[in-house]
């Protein structure tokens with residue numbers, strides 16, 4: 091384990107140095123990333139100002155959802171670059187090299203690169219999250235703090251799992267990865283708002299199929315002391331973030347299954 | 358038990374068929390036609406510890422596919438494969454810890470890093486003890502003459518330099534078994550000699566088993582006690598170089614230097630290959646005409662300055678063997 095950490099640190103060092111070599115472009119990307127997502131939240135705020143609110147949700151409450159998604163998603167993206175770019179790794183035959191090393195594939199792919207340009211989005215998400223937490227007036231309890239942290243970590247696991255699933259497709263096809271990309275980014279966009287504004291089938295989809303709601307909407311309902319939706323018992327809200335870890339485990343199993351179907355490249 | 362056991366190995370690839378023309382490409386967007394390519398059709402062989410085996414065959418014969426299966430990169434569709442008693446793809450981590458792999462076409466090093474940093478990364482990846490690492494590294498740097506290029510980023514190396522570094526990289530963890538897929542491709546004559554010398558010494562000094570694919574018959578002649586020939590996914594021949602010769606053709610070549618430029622060699626069992634001034638190249642089958650008898654006959658009829666018998670060049674043997682592969 092300590093050796094794995096040492097190796098990961100070494101990978102990180104290399105990745106950081108490589109990104110710093112192009113410092114200007116790195117800073118621009120991070121800034122751009124920060125601004126784009128910042129503008130996005132301003133837009134939500136402006137909409138609230140003009141047209142009133144999402145039924146039953148104050149701006150601070152929506153900001154809590156938004157903040158959760160925009161802190162967990164970028165962390166997942168920072169870590170998962172190796173899976174995010176897996177399609178081109180496979181296409182170039184570079185996965186051969188990963189398979190030849192006596193280390194876990196996940197460790198090697200996470201270590202491939204720390205995608206720091208997403209730090210911009212993370213900082214912006216963090217800002218919105220603090221705005222939300224300071225703006226909300228509800229009873230703080232240790233359980234709620236824990237639930238928010240769990241929702242955050244669960245969010246990272248869930249988005250990571252989605253990106254792993256996207257990578258898994260590369261074992262069978264070099265095309266149509268955009269479909270999964272839409273799922274990941276579209277999912278993130280969708281989960282920024284209370285699921286109650288969507289039609290029932292979409293809500294079901296994001297709770298039971300791609301369980302994004304389990305790390306955003308449901309725990310936020312619990313924090314705000316609201317009842318569970320759609321026939322779920324209230325207690326389910328507390329355990330909802332756990333679903334994300336199951337999802338990640340399933341995604342990693344699928345990836346492992348895909349490895350057996352890897353065909354390398356002819357040269 | 359042999360170090361490598363391969364039995365009835367089969368591997369198919371699914372290849373997308375592209376239809377010609379714009380309409381075809383458009384169709385491909387919706388429905389793609391695939392066809393199956395048989396890369397391996399029942400490949401079997403054993404390799405004992407300490408052997409140096411050449412693996413040859415025309416392009417597309419299945420050499421790289423075999424190496425990738427043995428290295429644990431690909432899972433075959435049929436057959437059995439064990440290396441050091443392990444199924445490569447099932448116990449990937451334990452397996453790759455004990456093998457070294459070099460692909461001549463593609464470096465295993467980190468493109469942007471100085472060579473020495475790639476080596477240190479590999480030390481951590483393979484968990485090599487510092488003392489052992491120092492010792493191995495020193496030896497490799499000396500034997501492969503890497504001292505001057507250790508601090509150079511890999512992308513700036515010449516092909517020959519890169520190959521020497523790749524060889525060193527594949528050996529830092531002191532593997533018992535080395536797979537080399539076209540390790541001399543694109544190298545100049547000097548670099549090829551350096552690689553061959555190194556491999557020979559590696560096998561002698563450390564008993565490392567080597568399986569190497571190549572198109573360069575000099576590699577085979579310099580290194581391999583055994584040659585396996587693969588064509589169309591099947592092993593066509595497996596044995597010593599001499600055995601391979603005997604299997605393809607027992608013919609020998611007799612080269613005669615004459616005092617005068619003319620002279621006829623019309624006789625049974627001998628064909629004139631070509632003439633170069635005073636030199637005549639004859640081909641004969643020693644089973645039909647024993648060499649001693651042929652030489653006696655020629656010496657009695659011609660004024661011979663010098664003469665010698667040689668085997669057919671290995672390139673020719675291989676060409677004839679490849680010609681027999683059913684298309």
Ligand SMILES: Nc1ncnc2c1ncn2[C@@H]1O[C@H](COP(=O)(O)OP(=O)(O)O)[C@@H](O)[C@H]1O
Nearest residue numbers: 353354355356370396416417418419420421422
């Ligand atoms: N990754 C791949 N995808 C599809 N076909 C492949 C792939 N690798 C090899 N092939 C095909 O399989 C056959 C054997 O290839 P290979 O093992 O690379 O042969 P060699 O190394 O002897 O040249 C060839 O017909 C080749 O085109």
Ligand SMILES: [Mg+2]
Nearest residue numbers: 420421422538
């Ligand atoms: Mg090949």
